Amino acid sequence: MRNGRGGFTLVELAIVLIIIGIIMGAVLKGQDLIRGAQGKKLTSLVKSWEVASFGYYDIYGNYPNELDDILQSELKNKPDSSINLGGSTFYVKIGSDASNTLGNVIVLCVTNDCTGTFTSDQLFFAKSVDNSLDGKANGTTGDVLGATGITLGNGDIATTTNDAVTDVTGEGTDLNTSITALVYYYSY
Template identity: 30%
Template sequence: MKSKTEFGNNKGFTLIEMAIVLIIIGIIIGAVVKGKDLVRGAEQKKVYSKFISEWLTCYLNFYDRTGKVLGDTWDGSAAGQDGKADTSAGTATAPTDAGRADLYDGPAAGTAYMGLKQIGLTAPATNTALNYQYRYTDSCGAANILTIAFAYDTTGKYNYMEITNIPNELCISLDTMIDSQADGTLGDFIGDAQTGTAWGTDPCTTTAARWKLEF
């Protein structure tokens, strides 16, 4: 049988000890959250450097070598190329996947329009099977397939790179990288409208964005 002295020595945690434990747990949780933020920031920078910036370089190099706009397919003839990007496989309609593939492969033989391959340029290597798409996992855990095309705004009269299925959180990050501000209406990286639109408040809701081009 245990004595009263032995029972008296079985003390629990003091308030100070519990406070210290809670502080340590808080530090660990904070480090984990911060780590996730750093990983997400690195992934967002990778989308810029490995995908959309690479496609911008392709666009500029194509123009430098040919004097033509990448994605200007119009009617497939020399006379039909009007300097307006449409990425639509021979028509002046909304961008199509066939047109996106032609950005690298070029259209059918006999047409004036050329793709990157015809002039010795390579398309960006992405984390999907298609060079015009990139997989990005948002902070909600959803995998989003970003898709690019080149298009022309008939009212604003400018060519632009269109990025579809892009989460608001990534739009804000890219806008900050490109324009040093994240409003979706000022600068070159804007919401998908002639003069831009503000980014949404839900970080994981997908939208479309455009990067205005010089020519």
């Protein structure tokens, strides 16, 4: 009810504030959903490399030594070797861990040479992958481990961009900003 003066009543202001709150809540929830979907997309990329590695094994009788083994093979639907999520680029490397008997690895790095450390935003995605693949988002146990060092070398096909993983050091490191790679041990 108006008394002749201009302006809004308290009820009108309350309704506007409620509407603004609902819109803000929806926007924030939407951002969380987008980040969650990006984490699933990164997990999907890792799984697609695992499937490609098993397909390579079925054809050639051994696991690939490096990305180029798969990229230059007869396999169809080859996965991407890098992915950009939320402003962060992740690079995929494959190979084996010479210092460990756990077998073949798929490695996610934040730089192509696997020397850069993860930021807190990139760790969110690393934890999402870890949790999706082995049920624990810690990097210290299970099939997905944080690592502080990756040694890259040439596999059968010498390239500079798709070097093979030849050794992993510091595996089992908690997922924090000191890690340089997320390592998925996919075959034993």
